[in-house]
Amino acid sequence: MAKTSVGLDIGTHSIKVVALSRGDKSPKLISLGSIVSPMPGIISDTTADLEALADSIKKLMTAVKIDEKEVVVALPESKVFTRIIDDLPYLTDSELTSAIVYVSEEFIPMPLTEVNINWQVLARADKNNSVSSKSTKTIVLVVASPKKVTAKYVKVLSMVGLTPKALETETIAVTRSLVGNNPFSPSTLIIQFGSQTTDFATISKGLIWLTRSISSGGLSLTRSLAQHFNFEMSQAEEYKKVYGMRRDQLEGKVYEILKPILDIIVGEAKRVIQAYEAKYPADPIKRVVLSGGGAKMPGLVIYFAENLGLEVQDADPWYFIEKDKDLASKLANDASAYSVAVGLALRED
Ligand SMILES: Nc1ncnc2c1ncn2[C@@H]1O[C@H](COP(=O)(O)OP(=O)(O)OP(=O)(O)O)[C@@H](O)[C@H]1O
Ligand SMILES: [Mg+2]
Structure with a gap:
């Protein structure tokens, strides 16, 4: 009999949820959705902030009509x-x-x-x-x-009336949704662009060999634009999403401001690849997959391809998931943001 499996990704910028029907056949999408996280959200340790976060999660679960009470939750790579x-x-x-x-x-x-x-x-x-x-x-x-970190997640879930079926790291989840356990897929570097952090993982033969997390993420990009242009954060966010790393836009001004932060991320990607290849020289990295909400930035794939000299792709966690046509357009818009949530929902019991 098919059963429902729910993945909940509590990000600092947005909360994402995915429900899949799991039976004998390939997993099928039942429902998905996201909601902006309250500030400071999961970063905070105060009960009032965590209650505000729990309220947002409740709202999201109601909006997407998920009434399953057991969920699989991600622990941030930066904390484990x-x-x-x-x-x-x-x-x-x-x-x-x-x-x-x-x-x-x-x-x-x-x-x-x-x-x-x-x-x-x-x-x-x-x-x-x-x-x-x-x-x-x-x-x-x-x-x-x-233990402090896991206890906080369990506390927030209990405020929502949910229980964790499992807690696992973001990297384990994205590896499942983006690479699976296919032993023949090319050795891959996954870069997960979040808001607070950017996470790296090298995957070979379906296994994780190296992980790293740095504190330069989407928020740093937005902050930098806000400072340089003297913008409100919301306007800076718009500029980032519209112009991003497109050099041909606004005389390359947005590009030039974002570049130093992206170069920190490119530099870290190179170090991760080097560290991995020094240890496993027979199995070099063949491709890079860009994931997370920040991966949607215009011009990003080209920028990484030029700087890393490797094949670079956008993440598509929905590839192996059956879905109805009417959901398909919703998925195409922000596929990469759901990599963690899909991976969580794909976890086997
Ligand atoms: N089209 C876009 N272009 C550039 N950046 C984008 C775009 N859409 C979303 N982002 C950025 O992606 C980030 C949010 O991504 P995501 O939802 O993966 O983060 P999160 O999971 O909430 O954060 P974290 O994992 O760090 O806690 C934000 O910084 C947001 O500005
Ligand atoms: Mg995230």
Whole structure:
């Protein structure tokens, strides 16, 4: 029997929700929608702010007619610690747990008592094979989420009357919606353009190998335009959306103001690619996918293609999702903004 699966992406700029019908056949879109986040929204720790956020989520769920109470929610990449451990030999379950705790102490910059550690074994070394052979490594994806962060999400959801079916990182969600677990898809760098942050992830053979998050995002772009032109933020936002990185517009003035911030993002993309390729030289990055609300900026794909020298594409999380015609136009307008929400809704139980 088909059941409904709901993905909820609580961004600092907007909240996105997607409901999919999941049965034997390919997933089918039931409903989707977004609403502007109240300020300061999820960044805040005060009950009053979180109540305002909960009200917005309630409004959104009513508007899109979703009455499912269990939802899959994303934790922001900037708040969690993700690491691939790819050099372990064959280990028993208990040895593996000890090894993960040992490595976790190194890469998590806070006491382990303050985080929840989850891991996923991506590959298991064969007990009888020699450790030196490449195919026999044990590979584990470790995600540590600060308990304070997850508690805040659970609190907001309970204010709405929802319960989390699962909490997972934004990167895990976008990987599912944009690449899936196709082992033959080309090695990909996903750049997720949010409002507060831009997140990077390298994906190969359907697995996440490296993640990074920086605090230059769509908001920095808008702020910069507001300062330079002495605009209100809303007007700066309009300019960003209309002119973006189109050099031929307004004598390239908007382009020139946005460029230094985009160059920070391009620079980070290059460093991520370099770091990944230094570790996995046999498997270079072949394409870049631009995702998140900020990926809709005019001229962005060309700018990244020119600066990275790689094939650059817009994200399309709806590609494998069945949908009615009347929803199709709604989807086309802001496909990339839903990458996280679609990925969450695609999560298997
Ligand atoms: N057409 C457009 N051109 C340029 N930027 C855009 C466009 N549409 C949306 N944006 C920008 O995208 C950002 C919002 O994207 P998104 O909804 O992915 O963010 P968010 O999930 O709310 O933020 P975060 O993940 O950082 O908390 C805003 O900065 C917004 O200005
Ligand atoms: Mg986001």
